[in-house]
Structures are given as C-alpha cells and as structure tokens.
Amino acid sequence: MKLAKLHSLLADETRLRILHLLLQGPLCVCHFQEVLDAPQVKISKHLAALREHGLATSRRHKNWMIYELAAKPEAAVQLQLKALAQTAQTEAIYQRDLKRLHKVNNKADEIISACCS
C-alpha cells in the first residue's frame, strides 16, 4: 500500500480508536459499538476499511465477528501501530477508551472469552 493511502486510513479518529483498542487484543464488533458509543453501521464500515486494506482480519465465532490486528502487517503499518501506541498515551480520548474497554470486559466476560477462544 502506498504511504499516502495508509495515512488516509489513519486520518479518521474512529479508525484510530478502533486500531488502538485492537492493540489490546481481539474484539467483537459489539465491543467497539459500546466502547466508542457509535452506531453499528459506522463501526462496521470502518472495520471493513481496515480489513480490506490488510490492517485487520476477521473471523466468525457463533454470530459474532471477531476482529484482530493482522498478524504480519507490512513494515509501514507496523511503524504506524507503534506510533499510535505511543501517541495515544498523550491524548485523552484513547485513555478514556481503554477505561471503557475494561468496564465492558467486566460486563461481558462471556463474550470476551468467546472472542479469544
């Protein structure tokens, strides 16, 4: 993928937040909806964009779709994920998302364990 295209994928806060959450591990679509407090269509479309460009993969588990970061992304993507992990520490919204993720985890342990099995 061309570098400019990669940046355009990263030029949307929702997708950045999704990627940042994925750095924590695999997640279901419903988790993103809840943590990001965004409608299902929006989440689904952004996940599709990440998947179609090789940043994430998805697999079905029962009738949940589980998304995770691509196992061996190209070098430029790896660099960007590192940068995201680092920069997210300094922006409040990403920290807020982490907190909300943990709450969701607690509320929905059964789904989480389903996700990761």
Next chain:
Amino acid sequence: MKLAKLHSLLADETRLRILHLLLQGPLCVCHFQEVLDAPQVKISKHLAALREHGLATSRRHKNWMIYELAAKPEAAVQLQLKALAQTAQTEAIYQRDLKRLHKVNNKADEIISACCS
C-alpha cells in the same frame, strides 16, 4: 494537533514528498516545483498547509521563500518524520525525488547557497 488531523496532513503524496525532501534540509519553493514537477500553486498551497500546522517554517531570502522543517515539532510529528524517512526508502517515488533533488542542486548552486545562508 489531534492525531487524526496529523494523519490527514500526511495523507497526500505531494505533502509527503515535500516533507521527505525537507528531511534533506531547507529548500526554496522553486526547488519543489522542479523536483516534483508540479505547478507553483499546488506546491505553494501544500507548503502553506504544512506551515499552518506547525510542521514547517518559512523565511524570506531576497525574493525566495525558504522552507524548512520546524525546529521542535510535537512528539507525534517527530515520530511521523522518522517513519517517513524509513518508509520512503522502500517507495520508488521518494528515491526518484532524491535523485532529482541532487540534479537540481547542481544546476542551482547559487540558490541553494542562498537558501542555507
């Protein structure tokens, strides 16, 4: 600057090429026009965008405008410039730009030395 906004600045190949050239040192607008083979308006606008968002600074020398990377960019920007330097090594267009920059340098030593004085 928000991370998504930063990426949107980097989501344009012309701006990426400009930034990559700036990693080599200060340059005049006319250099970008020649190396990138792009019209003056286009270059000028993209430089303005980089300047307005704190990635580059400009100063006048005679009637040339000399652009250079900001001295102390915010951390996220620094990370991105590093990533750019690295990723540009693997994309042909940035290497081509470097070659053309050196040709221009040879042809226009008087301007270059003016730029850097």
Next chain:
DNA sequence: CATTTATATGCTCCTAAAAGAATATACTTG
C-alpha cells in the same frame, strides 16, 4: 422453519479538500 441477534451492504446526502485559472503581493533590479 420462524424469529431473534449480530453484522454487512447499498444508496443517498453532505462536507472537506484537491486542483487549476486568474490575480494579488512582495521583493529585486535597472
């Protein structure tokens, strides 16, 4: 097999941003 739950897709609307033409500004030099 009908219904519910979870997710994806098609379509439309709307905004942002890129490109180019024309013009303006700033400085230099004769």
Next chain:
DNA sequence: CAAGTATATTCTTTTAGGAGCATATAAATG
C-alpha cells in the same frame, strides 16, 4: 519607480469520503 521574478491568495469546479437510513445476510435458538 517601472518591470521582472518568486510566491501567495481567491474563486470555482470536481472528487473522495464519512454519516445515516434502509435493507440484506448469516448464524442461533425456540
């Protein structure tokens, strides 16, 4: 101070992408 050179700005057109509604698909469950 007139003319030339280098760069910036304004205005318009065009295009890409995000949002949301409606609908489709896929699996689970009674």
